[in-house]
Amino acid sequence: MAGSWLTSTATCTAYRAVCGGKPDAPGVQAPVTGRMLAERVGWLADLVRGMADEVIVARWSDADLAELAGGVGPDGRRLPGNGWMALRRLGWGAVPPAGVVVSDRVRRIAEEEAARVLRLACHRRGTVAALLATWPADPSARTGEEWSALRAALPEGTDSATVRNRTRQITGYIGVHGRLPADLCELEGPPAVARQVSLAAADRQQVVVDRVDDSRVRVWSQLPVCAAPASYRDWGWHAFEVVLPAIVPAEVKVCSPTLRPRDGKVRVDLPWQTPSTRPPLDGHTRALGVDWGVNTLLTATVADLDQDGSVVVQGRPLRFDATGVSAKLVRLRRHREHLNTKVDQLTRLRDGRPAYAPAEAALTAKLVLLEAEHSAVCARIRHLNKALAWSAARWLVDHATAVGGTVIYVEDLATLEGRGGSRSLNRRLSGAVRGTVFTAIAHLAAKVDTAVVTVPARGTSSGCPRCGGAVKHVKTPQRSVAGYRWATCPCGLSMDRDHAAAQRIAARGLANQANTRRGRNGNTAIRTVTDTPVRHRTRRPTRTATIPPVRDRRKTVPTPKQTRPATVKTSRLLPLRRQVPAPADAPSGSAGQRPAGRTPQETNPSRPVSQVPHTVPTTAPRHPHRVRGAALGRGFHRHVHATPVTDQDGSASRMSGSPRIA
Incomplete structure (x- = not known):
């Protein structure tokens, strides 16, 4: 069986960086705050997204998508697997804005983003073309022959959910325009690219990843120092360290990350690879x-x-x-819908005001507060x-x-x-x-x-x-x-x-x-x-199960002596007064000797005293909620009831090699 690599992604955060020098020769470095780093990564993400969107809009046609889906370039050679190389083979390279200077590696990143979006559109194009070619009179009730014709035209591996969703999309287009669309490009507009920087498409001239120790990784990347760099002097190497989660082993291979500026921070999606072997498809017992x-x-x-x-x-x-x-999620979803209703109502009130009467400051502030709370609830869900x-x-x-x-x-x-x-x-x-x-x-x-x-x-x-x-x-x-x-x-x-x-x-x-x-x-x-x-399977007795001895109930033999446990339970009833002897060292006084009985209790004692038996409460003590079958402090939620992991013989299993999910 051929070996492969299993790729996982660790989401980290870069809080600060230094600017200056190079990865192989660090020189004079200046500190960069986290907010400034997020701003510079945002400038690079905007440049990449702008160039990628231009490529997608220029090539958003059925003929261009068919050429890309064909997998063969103009020279007759097969298109490479890398997206940016495939677009350059087709002559669809990305062009920076006028007056902006970017390196060839930044163009690669933009072309890779555009290629991924266009290749996804090629898959949707095949499904939409099959649906349009076999469009029935009633799409909600296809006959057996219509289903057979559709399955023969669909690309291999298309599931029913995709067919249903694309059918609804075409039906909605017919309801608006009164006719069938010609192809996918007429059915939907060109998609947009996410605001991110996929450094995997670049090489060491744009990004360098070094392992500092078992828990830290240093990333070097060239970032612009202004929104519109006019020369290569407006670009500089930035180095920032990220702390890896505990689930990432120390000996794994770390790859080039993806940078996502968000809320004044830089999210770093750091892939790491481990060798893996594909298990067989059959032969399981x-x-x-x-x-x-x-x-x-x-x-x-x-x-x-x-x-x-x-x-x-x-x-x-x-x-x-x-x-x-699940109950918690239901409550959060209801709260989210309630907040969404309030936001929609306040938005209508704000937009419905005339131009000469601007919205009140209290209304705007309340709308901002509700939108922030709605975002927080969505993140919680x-x-x-x-x-x-x-x-x-x-x-x-x-x-x-x-x-x-x-x-x-x-x-x-x-x-x-x-x-x-x-x-x-x-x-x-x-x-x-x-x-x-x-x-x-x-x-x-x-x-x-x-x-x-x-x-x-x-x-x-x-x-x-x-x-x-x-x-x-x-x-x-x-x-x-x-x-x-x-x-x-x-x-x-x-x-x-x-x-x-x-x-x-x-x-x-x-x-x-x-x-x-x-x-x-x-x-x-x-x-x-x-x-x-x-x-x-026939249930077998467990190892701890023992067969109790059969009690001899015959009347022709002497009754066997019964063995009682060493500890005998005492009655909770109070002893009789005469069974409690008087104290030997009791003081003598004019009032005479105190009769045998319980010690008088103080109403408000100044120190802890032991209570007599009949004053001890007989009800069971109240304990906090304990989930049956779960150990508190382990797992991610205390209200999850899960069957404990046990071995084949029924003993508790210790999964020492399993990654921990916190």
């Missing part, structure tokens, strides 16, 4: 089948492929229940979704490694959308993190040489994993009314709905390994499947 849910984010099961070709599953479900985090997705992926990969699984089968939910249900369900489906979870699972599994394969999702929850018949969804086994959580079947199946779906997914993957294919993006999938019934 132990796998994990994973079902995705709204509340229980992931439900998995361990399945084995027997020698006779049958699939054997274990009865123990593996759950990553993020109900608490985005960060919480990312943490949830990567934590779930880390948990799943750890389980696969602990049980010895070599492949993870996940249902393909790329075409799932919120429709036909309630408004709350549609909102939760649209805001789910399915794509991020799949990306995180594929990335983390590649580090431990575990394959991740998607299987068709149709029928995984509606079919029985044992007999293949239709199941009935009820609330609980005791309440056989329509519900969601439980699945029953006339064959005797009675288990959690997500657990049954996970077993069906694992059976589809293990029984159809020969149909596994790798796509152009590197993802592996099984398109056509044949369902195979599963059978449960």
Whole structure:
């Protein structure tokens, strides 16, 4: 198997820099503050974006996109893989603005950005051309012949979600113009380039990356010292250090970063590579089948492929229940929508005022405050979704490694959308993190040489994993009314709905390994499947389980002497007064000796005193909320209930080599 490189990205921040000298000969250097560094990186990003946008606008035509998609240059040679080299072979080079001097490496960066955007447009062009060539009379209800003609014309690997989205886009164009568009360039305008600087397209004359130590990296890059550099004297080498996250090993290879100026800071996306081997597509005997849910984010099961070709599953479900985090996300989304409604109302009030009566200062200040709060809530939702997705992926990969699984089968939910249900369900489906979870699972599994394969999702929850018949969804086994959580079947199946779906997914993957294919993006999938019934493994007694001795209840032998534990529980009742002796050294006084009994208690004691038994409260002490099955202080959220990672023999697993997700 050929080896490859697995690329990860560490997002860092550059807070300050120095200007002057060169990477190989540092001379007199002047300090540069973080805000000034962000301003200079912003000037370079604006130059790159302006040149790239000019190339895209000039080449935004169906003929030029067809030439780029053909992959052959004017000289008959195949276009290179690097985007900037392909554009130069076609004669589509970037040109700087008049009066601005930039180096050839800056032109490379702009051409690379333009090439990436145009190549993405070539993929959309093929899909739109197939839809326009086979456009039916009613696009919402295609016949079988129309679907067959469309699938024959579509590019290989086009999923149903892309077809549905492009169909809606064309339908919207027809509703406005009353006719079909001629091609993609008429359907949509030229896309814009992000405000960033991808230094990967340049060489050491523009960027140099040095490893200072295990936790720091120094980046040298040429930046302009003014907004419109008129000569090469307006460019200078800037050096800044970034601190790597703890998950980046010390011996990995660090590549050229991407600089993104934002909010007065410079975000540095620093790629790092580790050697990796692509796992095989078939030949697996132990796998994990994973079902995705709204509340229980992931439900998995361990399945084995027997020698006779049958699939054997274990009865123990593996759950990553993020109900608490999902509720938090729902509250944040409602708050975001409420803020968005307020912002829209205030914007209409501000824009609706006449020209001679400008908006009040209080209205403008309130609008700015609401927009800032809306941005903060959006960032909170985005960060919480990312943490949830990567934590779930880390948990799943750890389980696969602990049980010895070599492949993870996940249902393909790329075409799932919120429709036909309630408004709350549609909102939760649209805001789910399915794509991020799949990306995180594929990335983390590649580090431990575990394959991740998607299987068709149709029928995984509606079919029985044992007999293949239709199941009935009820609330609980005791309440056989329509519900969601439980699945029953006339064959005797009675288990959690997500657990049954996970077993069906694992059976589809293990029984159809020969149909596994790798796509152009590197993802592996099984398109056509044949369902195979599963059978449960016989539960074996654990090592700690002991068989209690059978008690001899015969009446013909003497009664055996019973052994009692060493510690005998005492009664909580107060002792009788006569059982408490009087103190021997009690002082004598005129009032006589105090009778035996409890010591009088002070109302407001000046020091801590021990209370007598009958004054001790008998109610259980109140403790803070403890999540069952979770250790506080570990993980990213205390309201996530996850099955602990255990080895094959049931002991706790210590994943020392696994990267930590903070």
